[in-house]
Amino acid sequence: MSHPINRGFDRRQFLKNASLTLAGTALPITMVELAFAKSSDSFNFAYISDSHIQQIKGNSFVRNWDRGLLRAVAETNLLAPRPDFIIFGGDLAQMGSKPELDHGAELLSKLNGKVYHVMGEHDYYLDLGEYWSKLFGKQYYSFDHKGVHFVVLNSILTYDDWTFNRWPTAQQRMAEMAGLDNPNGSPFMVGDKQRDWLKKDLAKVKKDTPVIVFSHSPLQKIYKGWNFWTEDAEAVQALLAPFDKVTVFYGHVHQIQYNQIGNIAFTSAMATAWPWPYPQAYAQAQQLLPKLTVQMNRADPFFERDATGWQCIDIATGRASVNFNLYNNATRTVAYDAQAGHPKDVGYQLDEKRIPPQIHY
Amino acid sequence: MKLFRTSCAATVLLLASTGPMADEFTNNDLERWDGQFQAVVKEGRGLWTSPDMGKNGVVCAQCHPNAANTHPETYPKFQKQLGKVANLWEMVNWCLRNPLEGDPMKADDPRMTAMLAYMAWERRGVKLEPGKH
Numbered sequence A: 001m002s003h004p005i006n007r008g009f010d011r012r013q014f015l016k017n018a019s020l021t022l023a024g025t026a027l028p029i030t031m032v033e034l035a036f037a038k039s040s041d042s043f044n045f046a047y048i049s050d051s052h053i054q055q056i057k058g059n060s061f062v063r064n065w066d067r068g069l070l071r072a073v074a075e076t077n078l079l080a081p082r083p084d085f086i087i088f089g090g091d092l093a094q095m096g097s098k099p100e101l102d103h104g105a106e107l108l109s110k111l112n113g114k115v116y117h118v119m120g121e122h123d124y125y126l127d128l129g130e131y132w133s134k135l136f137g138k139q140y141y142s143f144d145h146k147g148v149h150f151v152v153l154n155s156i157l158t159y160d161d162w163t164f165n166r167w168p169t170a171q172q173r174m175a176e177m178a179g180l181d182n183p184n185g186s187p188f189m190v191g192d193k194q195r196d197w198l199k200k201d202l203a204k205v206k207k208d209t210p211v212i213v214f215s216h217s218p219l220q221k222i223y224k225g226w227n228f229w230t231e232d233a234e235a236v237q238a239l240l241a242p243f244d245k246v247t248v249f250y251g252h253v254h255q256i257q258y259n260q261i262g263n264i265a266f267t268s269a270m271a272t273a274w275p276w277p278y279p280q281a282y283a284q285a286q287q288l289l290p291k292l293t294v295q296m297n298r299a300d301p302f303f304e305r306d307a308t309g310w311q312c313i314d315i316a317t318g319r320a321s322v323n324f325n326l327y328n329n330a331t332r333t334v335a336y337d338a339q340a341g342h343p344k345d346v347g348y349q350l351d352e353k354r355i356p357p358q359i360h361y
Numbered sequence B: 001m002k003l004f005r006t007s008c009a010a011t012v013l014l015l016a017s018t019g020p021m022a023d024e025f026t027n028n029d030l031e032r033w034d035g036q037f038q039a040v041v042k043e044g045r046g047l048w049t050s051p052d053m054g055k056n057g058v059v060c061a062q063c064h065p066n067a068a069n070t071h072p073e074t075y076p077k078f079q080k081q082l083g084k085v086a087n088l089w090e091m092v093n094w095c096l097r098n099p100l101e102g103d104p105m106k107a108d109d110p111r112m113t114a115m116l117a118y119m120a121w122e123r124r125g126v127k128l129e130p131g132k133h
Helices: A007-021 A063-076 A098-108 A130-136 A160-165 A170-178 A192-203 A233-240 B002-017 B027-048 B088-097 B110-122
Strands: A029-035 A043-048 A055-057 A086-088 A115-117 A141-145 A148-152 A211-215 A246-250 A258-261 A264-268 A310-316 A319-324 A332-337 A342-345 B077-079 B084-086
Touching: A043 A063, A055 A098, A063 A098, A063 A310, A098 A130, A115 A148, A148 A192, A192 A233, A258 A342, A264 A319, A264 A342, A310 A319, B027 B110, B084 B088, B088 B110
Parallel strands: A029 A310, A043 A086, A086 A115, A148 A211, A211 A246, A246 A264
Antiparallel strands: A029 A319, A043 A310, A141 A148, A258 A264, A319 A332, A332 A342, B077 B084
16 A cells, blocks of 8 residues: 555545545544654554443343444444554453453454554453453553554553452452442552563663553543543653653543643543543542543433544654544544644634533533 | 410410421431431432343443433423423433333332432532523
8 A cells, every 4th residue: 555645635535535435424533643754654543442342141232332333343444545553442341251352352353454452441350351361462562663662551450459359259340340430449550560561661662763652541640530540640651751752542531532741642532332421520529631621522312322433543743633533523633733742622722612512511 | 364375375285295396307307307318319329320220231320420411400401302391300211211221210210219319419519500501
């Protein structure tokens, strides 16, 4: 496949062609464009996350969540030019069971292209990732692609006492962690072992090499009550601090968030399953939603795919341009603004540009 | 005159013998009523996280952690998808039928009362804004 000089133009052309093909329906794509000095280094990848495949019994699964993943897979396969690879951002399953992981893996097997997997807490806390690892491999790893160093972390670990000593059964441990607002949960963390590995892994990487990290939980602290949180976020950020260009992508939050902390740009992924409220919608809690974030349109519960979707990421200049192409709303683009030094929503960043559905209360 | 005073005294005695005045209550009463309310809130939280409310195992809390984004303070309001002014319990039933693939409840079903109590409790302190979108 030839690599176009101007990826932005190509994307528009793709969207135009795609919308013609689909008779004018908006494609739900979140594209992320990482830009490099040399256009030949530009590439894109697709990013699907949080599908929460949920078994009812036997061969029966929750139709709504199945449809979200099926749609994301089908649409990812329509991308032209083809993405270089696909990231699945974690929480493939709801209760971490073999039938759920198997069914999810089967749906994902229809994807054309190499898939890299990120561990989510819903995949992990039944058997501590054993079956997931059989299907998808290592729980943390790195790889290099066209001049970018990619790191995948398992950020949903927690205190050993909670994991190993607290619960009488593995099923209960999974159920306790599965409830987002469950006060019996425990904060996510990357942990010492993985941070040691990360330190060694990054030691081999030049400081001007763009680094892109995938984690399931935000590697920043937003709202502890719902685990929009990583307990050792600062320690992980410190390991990333020496690099010129760092981008962290995370799932878990089922909503659009973006932020800048020092040299690190953060962007979240939408879920394919269902959207979550922004934490300030919970009146009894304090939280720290990044001020930069222009929120998603409030979800319409009558349209079951509203406020869900998936993302395709274009990479050029080492920085990301994320196009959130929502199922039932106008497309959104969150791009790194070199002058401002942080990601910005291209259309809605200014207060006067925001629309009533983006106001949450 | 003497007769009147006697009958008044008799009335007071009668009232005193049958418990407190209707408009009087004690701290014990307040505690008891709050306990009753909190028990119903707790029951509502239980239903909010129960896979038995619908038929596919999906629970309310999956989409609405801490009942967030249910906005009890805005109901009744015009619900464009229903084409009419609706109560919150009608929206609860919409969710029971659709994402939970289950059966709706009557408005005065004690389980509905418990779920509405839980939603209101999680939203306490927010001013009433009926009709707000």
